[in-house]
Amino acid sequence: MLWVPTKRAHLILQEMHEKYGEVVRIGPNMVSFCNPEVIPIVYPTRQGFPKSDFYATLRPYTRGGGALQAVFNVTDEKVHKQLKSPIAPIFSPTSATLFEPLVDDVLQCLLNQLDTRFAANGEVLNLGAWVQFFAFDVMGTMTFSKRYGFLDNGRDVGGMLSTIVDFMRSAAPMTQVPWLDRIMRKNLIADTFRQIFNQTASLSILGFVGDAIKEKRASLANGTDKVGDKTSTKKDFLSRYIELQESSAEIPHWAPTAWTFSNVIAGSDSVGSLMRTIMFCLLSYPNTLDKLYNELLSANLSRPFPAYKELRNLPYLDACIQEGSRIHPPFALPFERVVPEGGITIIGHFLPAGTVVGGSPYVVNRHKSFFGQDAEFWRPERWLEKDDAHKRRLEQGVLTFGAGRRVCLGKHIGILEIKKLIPFLILNYDIRIIDREKFQVENSWFLFQTGLYAQLQKRPESVINPQL
Numbered sequence: 001m002l003w004v005p006t007k008r009a010h011l012i013l014q015e016m017h018e019k020y021g022e023v024v025r026i027g028p029n030m031v032s033f034c035n036p037e038v039i040p041i042v043y044p045t046r047q048g049f050p051k052s053d054f055y056a057t058l059r060p061y062t063r064g065g066g067a068l069q070a071v072f073n074v075t076d077e078k079v080h081k082q083l084k085s086p087i088a089p090i091f092s093p094t095s096a097t098l099f100e101p102l103v104d105d106v107l108q109c110l111l112n113q114l115d116t117r118f119a120a121n122g123e124v125l126n127l128g129a130w131v132q133f134f135a136f137d138v139m140g141t142m143t144f145s146k147r148y149g150f151l152d153n154g155r156d157v158g159g160m161l162s163t164i165v166d167f168m169r170s171a172a173p174m175t176q177v178p179w180l181d182r183i184m185r186k187n188l189i190a191d192t193f194r195q196i197f198n199q200t201a202s203l204s205i206l207g208f209v210g211d212a213i214k215e216k217r218a219s220l221a222n223g224t225d226k227v228g229d230k231t232s233t234k235k236d237f238l239s240r241y242i243e244l245q246e247s248s249a250e251i252p253h254w255a256p257t258a259w260t261f262s263n264v265i266a267g268s269d270s271v272g273s274l275m276r277t278i279m280f281c282l283l284s285y286p287n288t289l290d291k292l293y294n295e296l297l298s299a300n301l302s303r304p305f306p307a308y309k310e311l312r313n314l315p316y317l318d319a320c321i322q323e324g325s326r327i328h329p330p331f332a333l334p335f336e337r338v339v340p341e342g343g344i345t346i347i348g349h350f351l352p353a354g355t356v357v358g359g360s361p362y363v364v365n366r367h368k369s370f371f372g373q374d375a376e377f378w379r380p381e382r383w384l385e386k387d388d389a390h391k392r393r394l395e396q397g398v399l400t401f402g403a404g405r406r407v408c409l410g411k412h413i414g415i416l417e418i419k420k421l422i423p424f425l426i427l428n429y430d431i432r433i434i435d436r437e438k439f440q441v442e443n444s445w446f447l448f449q450t451g452l453y454a455q456l457q458k459r460p461e462s463v464i465n466p467q468l
């Protein structure tokens, strides 16, 4: 709990593992591991290894409804199954590609903004913020066919993004002492005080989600919702969620809210963070940027937005995304689980039932014997230098998307967004980082980043013939 407010808990944990070994007790009942070989033991695909109360602290508090459960933060395995099973098919690799037209709509908006605001006059832009605006507006568009307006206005509309940072800063230390969270944050009295002084991020997002659901139900009922139309190529998540809930009496009426909320909370900042990491690393290591640019050029891609099917199998692009996920995971405290009856043994240490155990992706992803002595550094080539089996093994050692039964549901959607954005930026703009020292990272469970400033110019070939 004392490490977390320093905002460098990932670095302290890394030091602890260097000092004390691969299995370290970091709290009265909490054990951290750093070796990727442990992943299948602590995160199996079967039931029976539940999430700890860490996740309860991440639930937003709602008056009347208590703390809102979402797929991501639910700890009861039965409720998790009830919530996840109906929607899992929507997140399959094939279904993920159905959202591509919605991503293209938002890319068009980004293109217009970058061209008019920055490419024309060489003004310095906060690339990190624009990438974040993009990630949020894409998730809004995919979820309710609505942009929040971050890209259109070029700013954090309504302070929603900064309130997320505030929410995470106050929630993150509580993840380490869930009982204190119940006393200090998750009850009517504490909530009344908070309401008087400020509106929390979770509530402002919940308000947005609640309004969007009401509007959607109304427009589906009166037939004015075009994206809810079964033949539409731009069908959003919410239309699919409402359809699912209405088709089965067993799905509770609150499920679409929980599903929608999961998308917004789990799938916006995380994607934005990975996009920023990849852009930061590419711009900081121009040899890798050139290599990627050449790969994209020789792939003869559609402009201005390459199609996902053209990008899916480009090896260096894929290696850059894998390396970005490895080196800078968006969530960077240990993913806690509770050891079941009978206990488990990890790297020669027996952990009895009830012990909380977890690995931080930041630390696990930098394990030197597993990823190489240069694991601290950005080197996309590590993914390509041996055969496919080696690449698959490395992939299984990266904990960025979680693992096993509670692995990220939106991974394929997130990768689709990233694979669309990075080539779009690199092919259309010549981008230079302004000062890499300004790039700062803060760990408040989300690994927030600031200070990615850049200048960009439209590449001549994309101006002369945008159809190329």
Ligand code: HEM
Binding pocket: 071, 072, 073, 084, 262, 263, 266, 267, 268, 270, 271, 274, 329, 330, 331, 335, 336, 399, 400, 401, 402, 403, 405, 406, 407, 408, 409, 410, 411, 413, 414, 415
């Ligand atoms: C590309 C960036 C993303 C990263 C790095 C990421 C990471 C994660 C991680 C680490 C977990 C599990 C954490 C744990 O064990 O506690 C998770 C779960 C989840 N993610 Fe993602 N995520 C990303 C994108 C998305 C997107 C785009 C969506 C939605 C469209 C999404 C939806 C979810 C959901 C619903 C869960 C809960 C799954 C369950 O508990 O069964 N994520 N994500």
